[in-house]
Amino acid sequence: MLTMDIDKDTYANKPSVTFSVHFQWWKRPSGVAAVCLGLLCVLLLAGIIGLSVYYKLQTSSNTLTIERDQLQTSSNTLTIERDQLQTSSNTLTKERDQLQTSYNNLAKERDQLQTSSNTLTKERDQLQTSYNNLAKERDQLQTSSNTLTKERDQLQTSYNNLAKERDQLQSSYNNLAKERDQLQTSSNTLTIERDQLQKERDDLMRKFSNLKQTCLEGWQKFESSWYLLSSVRKPWEESRQYCLERGADLVIINSEEEQVRE
Incomplete structure (x- = not known):
């Protein structure tokens, strides 16, 4: 805006012109356009930065979601495998206990017929040790996902060992049953022979008594x-x-x- 002031007092004496110019650039159309353009640039820059941050956050969120799903799937798989191994372990434990009961009964019968207990005591200690190892492995199943993987392999090994022990116990059970039947047969035979000898002895005693009574x-x-x-x-x-x-x-x-x- 251009302003001109004329001093009336000095105008008569000498010609004098004083110009007072005040430049207010923001009131100009070009200034307004520059301000608007600057604001638009700032808003555009802020939008770009916001979109960039949003994209990064969205990407990170998607990545974390995928990783979480993968970890959840892995955890579920390991949990299922752990439960399956736990079920197998419980089944084998039950079978082992049943075989242990049968084994103890046969051991008692064999001890009564054969009076041999040292071998059975040793086998009982081995079964107790296997039972303690199995209980320890069962407690280790409560640890983290990485430990579960390692324990799964240990349980697999224990499963194979238990299956082998079960077969050995079954074989021992069959052998003991066969020995018991053989000893029972021998006992029956000896009983029959004893009865026969008893009868012969009674006959001899009777003959001897008769002979003694009838001696002339x-x-x-x-x-x-x-x-x-x-x-x-x-x-x-x-x-x-x-x-x-x-x-x-x-x-x-x-x-x-x-x-x-x-």
Whole structure:
């Protein structure tokens, strides 16, 4: 804006012109346009920065979401594998306990028939050690995801060992059952033989008692036997029948002393 002031007092004396110029650039159209342009640049720069930050945040969020999903999937997979191994471990533990019960029963029977306990004691200690190891591995299943992976391999190894031990226990069970049956058969046979010997002994005692009661004059005693000397000659069958009728039998010479005694 241009302003001109004219001094009226000095105008008569001498011609004088004074110009006062004040430049207010923001009031000009070009100044307003420059201010608007600057503001637009600032807004545009702020928008670009905001979009850049938003894009980076969105990218980071997506990346974190993908990583979280992957970790969740990995955790779920490991949890499923852990549960499966835990189930297998529990099943094997139950089978082992059942086999242990059968084994202890057979060990008791074998001890009663064979009186052997050292080997069974050692096997029982081995089973106790295996049980403690299995309990320790079960506790280790409660740790983190990395530990779960390592423990999964350990449980797999333990599973194989338990399966092998189960087969060994099954074989031992079968062997013990076979031994028990054999010992039972031997016991039955010995019982029958004992009864037969008992019967023979009773028969001999009865014969001896009868012989002792029916001894007449002429009978002679040598050690635990009684002898009757006959002067009558008869065939062997008649002689034996004669002896049997008196509760005795024909003499059988077993020693020189017995021959001299006769």
